[in-house]
Amino acid sequence: MADTTPRNSAKAAAKQATAKPTLLSGGNPQIPKGEGDAPVQAYIAAMPGWKSDLGRRLDTLIARTVPGVHKAVKWNSPFYGVEGEGWFLSFHCFTKYVKVAFFRGTSLRPVPPGASKQKEVRYLDIREDDQLDEARFADWVKQASQLPGEKM
Numbered sequence: 001m002a003d004t005t006p007r008n009s010a011k012a013a014a015k016q017a018t019a020k021p022t023l024l025s026g027g028n029p030q031i032p033k034g035e036g037d038a039p040v041q042a043y044i045a046a047m048p049g050w051k052s053d054l055g056r057r058l059d060t061l062i063a064r065t066v067p068g069v070h071k072a073v074k075w076n077s078p079f080y081g082v083e084g085e086g087w088f089l090s091f092h093c094f095t096k097y098v099k100v101a102f103f104r105g106t107s108l109r110p111v112p113p114g115a116s117k118q119k120e121v122r123y124l125d126i127r128e129d130d131q132l133d134e135a136r137f138a139d140w141v142k143q144a145s146q147l148p149g150e151k152m
Contacts, residue, residue, distance in 0.1 A: 021046040024076060028093040031073045039073040050128045051093050058091060058100065061134060065141045074152060080141075086149020089141065100124040104147040108140050 021042070022030040029046035031039055044055035055078075062080050063069055070083045074090075081087035091100045105112050105122025114123030124140075126132060 023048060026094040027051070028076055030076055033072070033074050035070075035072045037071050040071045040078040043073050043076075043078050047093055047098075051098055054098055054126060054132070055091070057132065057134075058098075058137075061138050062089065062141050065138045066145045069145070079152070081149050082145055086151045088144040088147065088149050097125045097127045100126065102140060102144050103150040104144060107147055108143045112140060 023046070024030050027048045029043050029048075031043045031046060033039070040059065044052060044059055046052075047055045059078070066080070066082070068083075070081045072079045072081075072087075077090045077092045079087045079090045081089075087103060089100065089102055091098055099114075100112075100123065101116075102108060102112055102122050102124070104120050105116075106120045108122065112122040112124045114125055116123060124137070
């Protein structure tokens with residue numbers, strides 16, 4: 001019979017809190033869905049290698065460009081939106097790059113380079129040696145945040 005004293009429960013909780021998230025195919029962190037900054041920061045911290053630094057840069061640029069941005073983790077990806085207005089952006093880890101999805105990307109000027117099977121979605125793929133144009137990215141974020149968001 002297992003010992004269920006508080007001492008063992010505390011150990012189990014501590015072990016669970018320090019356990020590294022599972023990395024799914026392509027190295028995408030498996031993070032439980034949740035609203036707010038904490039799950040997004042957990043996702044970013046679990047991004048493998050150089051992708052974690054990129055995730056912090058993207059998160060910082062988005063938060064600086066859209067003060068009070070609403071954050072969540074859904075489908076193992078961080079989402080950014082305007083409270084009550086829907087989501088305008090998410091990103092996701094793949095083996096060799098991070099894919100940023102602008103949900104109304106065809107309305108941005110200039111249009112982000114990556115096409116999608118979904119009519120309005122456009123992507124920006126960022127690889128390890130790419131130079132992120134922070135001014136262009138921030139401009140896309142600002143534009144995207146002012147468009148109707150996706151309800152998900």
